[in-house]
Amino acid sequence: MSENKYPKFSVAPMMDWTDRHCRAFHRTLTRDALLYTEMVTSRAVINGDRQKLLGFSDVEHPVALQLGGSEPDELAACAKIAEEWGYDEVNLNCGCPSDRVQSGSFGACLMREPQLVADCMQAMGEATTRPVTVKCRIGVDDQDEEAALFALVEACRKAGVTTFIVHARKAWLKGLSPKENRDIPPLNYELVYALKRACPDLTIAINGGIGTLDEAEAHLKHVDGVMLGRAAYHEPALLGQVDRRFFGSEADVGPFEALEAYRPYMQAQLETGVHLPAITRHMLGLMHGLPGARAFRRILTVESIRPGAGIEVLDQAIEAVQDALAASQARRDAYEASLGEAANLRDAG
Structure with missing residues (x-):
């Protein structure tokens, strides 16, 4: 080749x-x-x-x-x-x-x-x-x-x-x-x-x-x-x-890292009069497969069209995913803890 x-x-x-x-x-x-x-x-x-x-x-x-x-x-x-x-x-x-x-x-x-x-x-x-x-x-x-x-x-x-x-x-x-x-x-x-x-x-x-x-x-x-x-x-x-x-790069770029890097561009575009949905419509699939992805899409779709909507909509959408991730991790931790307790009971018996 x-x-x-x-x-x-x-x-x-x-x-x-x-x-x-x-x-x-x-x-x-x-x-x-x-x-x-x-x-x-x-x-x-x-x-x-x-x-x-x-x-x-x-x-x-x-x-x-x-x-x-x-x-x-x-x-x-x-x-x-x-x-x-x-x-x-x-x-x-x-x-x-x-x-x-x-x-x-x-x-x-x-x-x-x-x-x-x-x-x-x-x-x-x-x-x-x-x-x-x-x-x-x-x-x-x-x-x-x-x-x-x-x-x-x-x-x-x-x-x-x-x-x-x-x-x-x-x-x-x-x-x-x-x-x-x-x-x-x-x-x-x-x-x-x-x-x-x-x-x-x-x-x-x-x-x-x-x-x-x-x-x-x-x-x-x-x-x-x-x-x-x-x-x-x-x-x-x-x-x-x-x-x-x-x-040949050494590391991947995660969704939250990308959004943080995109923030200055978004803010600059909003200040020139670009409407938020024109920007956020391209992000809707970013959290695909993660807990909170549906809430992320809904917030960006619904809240971005409200009069005067700004960068706070992105923050709200990110927070929804982070909350869902934390809740998912808490459930996993609780499940693993319950498995540990069950194993201890079996050993004690």
Whole structure:
């Protein structure tokens, strides 16, 4: 397997989820994982409010901007803008199957037009010194998966692209919703492994249906990088193990430690007028599996929407978990004490 600079672990771009507040939160759990923005269309970057669309905190590095588009000149301009804004990578979305991207002839539609993708990537690469990468599916609709994936990669390789993040499912552009397209088309990890074997000089990362860090480590026997999406979002505590398991850090980051590190960011955002739910919605799964997790979610969901809600809501949610943990420990201690007493009685008898 070739040496590469692409991180072994990244968090997927997810529409409506991986906004700047989410990324800043995830960064408290992992220092080294590569984070991605939500997809931003090239037209929006050119014509829209760039501060709103592209602004991010320095704490987020390394962070990549994912673009949606199919016009080489437009994407080239966006790649240049991305570098000016300080992004560490520019990624082209060739995998999103939503009606929105189909109407704009980009996203997963581009799997049918490998030469157009190559033209876009060449234009982007010539416009920036940052790495330009492709995130794609293994095909769409009735395409032959192997032929579609290899054709796209080969065209882009000739255009100078060296890194591909492959969601190991087809996208069905008609008949399935974007949500169904994340679950129903069968996964074909072996095809992505075969791509890496056939192109050892390229950096290949795998995405799609990966739910645990154990699964991620297993994939790294075959490819260069692993990208997690929904699992990382819904159970963000697993990100606290990423730096140790994939980047050589000595210790994990626990949920309470992460929240303490996130507190200054939260306070600064609240002072600029950001509403608390915009921040807390990304934390709801942090205490998954711990006593008090349900109370943590309820407090962050219900109390954060009250007028004037501030950082005290987070404190209240943390306290609920700590109280539940203490009660759980007390029950365990009492149970162990009762076992000890029973053993003493048996010995005495």
